[in-house]
Amino acid sequence: MTQDHGTVAALPQEKQPQDLTLVFCRRRTADGPEILLGLKKKGFGTGKWNGFGGKVEAGESIEVAAKRELLEEAGVTATKVAKRGHLTFVLDSYEHIMKVHLYEAVEWHGEPTESDEMAPRWYREDALPFELMWADDAHWMPLFLAGKSFEGEFIFKPDSVSIDTHWLREASFE
Numbered sequence: 001m002t003q004d005h006g007t008v009a010a011l012p013q014e015k016q017p018q019d020l021t022l023v024f025c026r027r028r029t030a031d032g033p034e035i036l037l038g039l040k041k042k043g044f045g046t047g048k049w050n051g052f053g054g055k056v057e058a059g060e061s062i063e064v065a066a067k068r069e070l071l072e073e074a075g076v077t078a079t080k081v082a083k084r085g086h087l088t089f090v091l092d093s094y095e096h097i098m099k100v101h102l103y104e105a106v107e108w109h110g111e112p113t114e115s116d117e118m119a120p121r122w123y124r125e126d127a128l129p130f131e132l133m134w135a136d137d138a139h140w141m142p143l144f145l146a147g148k149s150f151e152g153e154f155i156f157k158p159d160s161v162s163i164d165t166h167w168l169r170e171a172s173f174e
């Protein structure tokens with residue numbers, strides 16, 4: 001099935017969408033730009049390096065949820081975030097269709113601190129551990145690091161690890 005934006009497969013009808021957030025902080029150093037990742041210690045995606053985020057709670061705006069998860073998981077307070085991505089993930093191992101709202105923390109403060117969910121660490125942006133991250137990240141992270149905004153859809157193989165089909169394009173969220 002083909003849709004107007006190039007979708008390569010029909011989404012499974014039996015799954016309901018669920019909104020989640022994902023936030024990245026960046027900093028400039030003498031060695032070049034760095035991005036804050038966290039090693040997920042428990043729950044979905046344990047053992048992977050990722051930005052900080054989680055499920056949007058009932059009655060909560062997506063942006064408020066993004067800031068809350070960053071504070072809960074990394075001890076960092078974002079006073080200004082900018083939406084940079086809208087990604088749909090479909091995995092056999094997850095009961096919902098994931099609608100991940102991806103943000104860059106434009107203004108933030110606080111020293112990243114380990115929580116019970118994530119162990120934070122700064123990575124040079126030219127040396128990211130893609131082999132220890134979700135498979136889709138290698139597709140869209142170059143756009144993120146280049147300052148672009150984007151949307152896309154990733155349908156995983158039955159192993160929930162590798163990607164079966166996907167589309168990705170630049171987008172605007174202003």
Ligand SMILES: Nc1nc2c([nH]c(=O)n2[C@H]2C[C@H](O)[C@@H](COP(=O)(O)OP(=O)(O)OP(=O)(O)O)O2)c(=O)[nH]1
Pocket residue numbers: 020021022043044045050051052053054055089098100134135136137
């Ligand atoms: N980079 C990347 N992030 C992903 C992918 N799939 C995926 O769920 N995420 C992100 C979105 C969320 O930030 C996080 C999953 O949320 P979570 O299960 O930790 O949510 P939560 O904190 O509310 O969890 P919990 O306390 O209720 O267990 O992982 C992916 O393929 N790539």
